[in-house]
Amino acid sequence: MATDDRADLKDFLLVRLQFNRDAVLWKVDGVDAHDLRRPLTPTGLNLLGVVKHLAVVEFGYFGDTFGRPPQIPTPWLEGEWSDNADMWATADESVDDIVGLYRAAWAHAQTTFDASDLTTPGVVPWWPDDRRDVTLGKIVVHMLGETARHVGQMDILRESLDGAAGLYATNDNMAHSEASALRDYVARLQEVADSVRGPR
Known part of the structure; x- marks a missing residue:
């Protein structure tokens, strides 16, 4: 692959990454602090915790992996990981704190992107030796x-x-933008599902 092609691929991949990052923040925009924090699945998944997790892993993969550990406190690395410390926000961590942490991770990653190309080597210390x-x-x-x-x-x-x-x-990229059309669509799916349901 030519150098220009690699540069174009790098730019394309980073644009797609930023697209997904922006979507992350859109998903928490306008939600109150209580709903952002509360567990919404049996495994405790919560919106603000996902943002925190993505910030932490970006610091790791784009920082530590390439010899650029973050120069910030990392309380999620202290003590035992059994409480999934990177997957939830403490009462002392505001929404702005977590969003700011995620944006700081982007900025930290950018220093690696600016200094590197796609072939730049790194080491992920928490992965198995063979990879x-x-x-x-x-x-x-x-x-x-x-x-x-x-x-x-x-x-x-x-x-x-x-x-x-x-x-x-x-x-929104949704096929049904009108509420009535969406209700009809969902009702149709339910009807099809009910039609193939076996005896209970």
């Missing part, structure tokens, strides 16, 4: 998958809270 040697390209793809997976979770959590759904603020 901890990586490149920036591999880690960007890893974080694209990580972020997209969590945005999908946030889609469902947010819709369960207040019905807000879609791709991003100015384009």
Whole structure:
């Protein structure tokens, strides 16, 4: 692959990463602090915790992996990880704190992006020995998958809270924009599901 092609691919991947990052913040916009924090699944998944988790993993993958550990306090690394410290916000951590942490992770990552190309080597110390040697390209793809997976979770959590759904603020990318059409669509799906349901 030519150098220009690699640069174009890097730019494309980073644009897609930022698209997903922006979606993360859109999913928490306009939700009150209580609903952002409360567990919405049996495993405790919560909207603000997902933002915190993504901030923490970006600091790790785009920072520590490439010899640039964050120069900030990292309380989520202290003590035992059994309480999923990076997956929920403490009472002392405001929404602005967590959103600010995520934006700080982006800025920290940018220093790695600016100094590196997709072939720049790194080491993920918490991965198994046989696969901890990586490149920036591999880690960007890893974080694209990580972020997209969590945005999908946030889609469902947010819709369960207040019905807000879609791709991003100015384009919901939903097939049915009218409430009545959406109700008809959901009713049709329920009818089909009921038609194939076996005896109970």
